[in-house]
Amino acid sequence: MNLRAFLVVVLVAGSVGVVNADEKAKVVFISGTPSHGRMHHEHRAGNMILAKALNDSGLEVEAELVPHYGYPKDTSILDDADTIVIFCTGHGGHVLKPNLDEFDALMKKGTGVVMVHWATEAEKGKPGQKFLEWMGGFCDLDWSVNPHWAPDFKDFPDHPVSNGVKPFRIDDEWYYHMRFVDDMKGVTPILSDLPPLETLKRKDGARSGNPAVRKAVESGEKQHVAWAYQRPGGGRGFGFTGAHNHSSWQDDNFRKVMLNAILWTANVEVPKEGCPSPQPGDQQIQANLDP
Numbered sequence: 001m002n003l004r005a006f007l008v009v010v011l012v013a014g015s016v017g018v019v020n021a022d023e024k025a026k027v028v029f030i031s032g033t034p035s036h037g038r039m040h041h042e043h044r045a046g047n048m049i050l051a052k053a054l055n056d057s058g059l060e061v062e063a064e065l066v067p068h069y070g071y072p073k074d075t076s077i078l079d080d081a082d083t084i085v086i087f088c089t090g091h092g093g094h095v096l097k098p099n100l101d102e103f104d105a106l107m108k109k110g111t112g113v114v115m116v117h118w119a120t121e122a123e124k125g126k127p128g129q130k131f132l133e134w135m136g137g138f139c140d141l142d143w144s145v146n147p148h149w150a151p152d153f154k155d156f157p158d159h160p161v162s163n164g165v166k167p168f169r170i171d172d173e174w175y176y177h178m179r180f181v182d183d184m185k186g187v188t189p190i191l192s193d194l195p196p197l198e199t200l201k202r203k204d205g206a207r208s209g210n211p212a213v214r215k216a217v218e219s220g221e222k223q224h225v226a227w228a229y230q231r232p233g234g235g236r237g238f239g240f241t242g243a244h245n246h247s248s249w250q251d252d253n254f255r256k257v258m259l260n261a262i263l264w265t266a267n268v269e270v271p272k273e274g275c276p277s278p279q280p281g282d283q284q285i286q287a288n289l290d291p
Contacts, residue, residue, distance in 0.1 A: 024062040025082040025266040027054060032088020032095055032119070033069045034290035041118065042246040043087040044069070045288040049249050050085065053259055053277035061268050071095045075102065082266035083112030083236075087243070090121030090139065097123070100130055107134045110235040112265030116258070117243040120175065128179065135237025136187040136229030140179035141206045145213055148173045148244070151193035151225065153253075159188050161228050161238070161260045164274025168253035173244035176223035177213040190257060191226035191240075226257060228264065236265040246289070250280055 029051055031044040044065075051063035066072045070088075078084060084106070088095045096103050107113065113134050121139035122131040131138035139146075150171040156162035176195060180187055195217055202208035216223070229237040238261040248254050259275035 024060045025268045026080055027051070027061060027063040027262055027266055028077055028081040028084050029063065029065045030071065030084065030086045030088065030095055031066065031069055035089045035118070038289060039246045040244055042289055044290060046116070046243060046246060046249060047085065047087050048288050049280055049284065050258060050262065053255070053275070054262065057276050059263065059268060059271070059275065061263060061266060071099050078106055081106070081111055083114060083262060085114040085116065085262060086119045087116040088119045090118035091123055091141065094119065094122065094127070097127060100127060104130055107235055108233070112236045112267070114238045114240065114262055114265055116240050120239045120241055132179070132181050133231070135239050137178040137180040137227055137239055139175045139241065142210055143179055143212060144175055144177045144207070145200065145209055146173055146175045146207045147195070147199035149195055149199045151191070151195070153191050153193060157188055157190065159190065159228060160264045160270040161190050161257060163260055163270045163272055165253050165256055165260070168251060170242070170248055170251050170254055172242040172248050174225045175241035176225050177216060178224060178227070178239070186230045186232060188228045189224035190228055192222045192224045194220060194222050228261065236267070238265050247285060250285060252279055
């Protein structure tokens with residue numbers, strides 16, 4: 001190899017190295033329209049807290065919010081996303097309902113997905129099937145329930161999403177008795193506890209109770225309210241059923257589970273002590289609330 005050719009190879013290799021070093025995993029946040037009263041289901045404000053924490057973490061990640069409520073009008077923002085976080089109304093009002101096929105193409109490409117609280121709830125049929133394919137489980141009417149209770153999270157699996165998470169207890173609207181893929185294949189439960197029977201004191205209904213969930217709780221089956229999913233075809237998903245209460249983001253472990261999950265679904269190495277983030281103060285919690 002002559003000197004000129006050698007220099008060209010060195011320069012090209014060096015430039016490629018610089019580009020790769022500067023690349024960060026891209027996280028896109030989709031926020032649903034307002035659905036509840038003040039400090040509840042604060043989709044946009046909650047996403048903003050998580051995005052700021054990621055951008056301030058010093059890790060190789062860059063978070064970006066869709067600049068309006070709902071599915072992005074300019075879908076090119078999703079094309080190069082490493083993972084997509086969705087916090088929105090669920091079931092018939094889900095932002096993905098009119099966009100299932102388009103979103104499915106992203107999932108088949110290996111893009112990660114994280115769904116928060118009501119966003120985990122899908123309609124039966126094609127939406128529910130796609131949620132199973134994307135994140136291994138979903139909140140299913142007449143099967144899952146949505147009580148307010150305070151799980152006691154004491155044990156965590158050996159999984160990157162658990163890094164740095166310490167035992168915690170927090171009162172929120174934790175959905176449980178999810179519909180999971182057969183044999184839980186590919187699913188790793190992250191947050192689990194046995195709900196008290198009083199969480200089923202309401203009469204049976206679409207979200208309040210049914211014979212299957214009553215039997216499960218009465219027989220002592222722990223219920224999974226947050227889970228990680230490794231798709232067999234590539235890509236990762238995460239479901240998290242808490243976050244009805246906007247103030248829950250002030251709990252360091254609650255927030256860390258979500259931030260770790262976002263990193264994991266984006267294929268970013270999760271630090272041993274978890275994603276760093278200072279506790280949001282009351283002023284930050286009160287900022288950016290929906291009207």
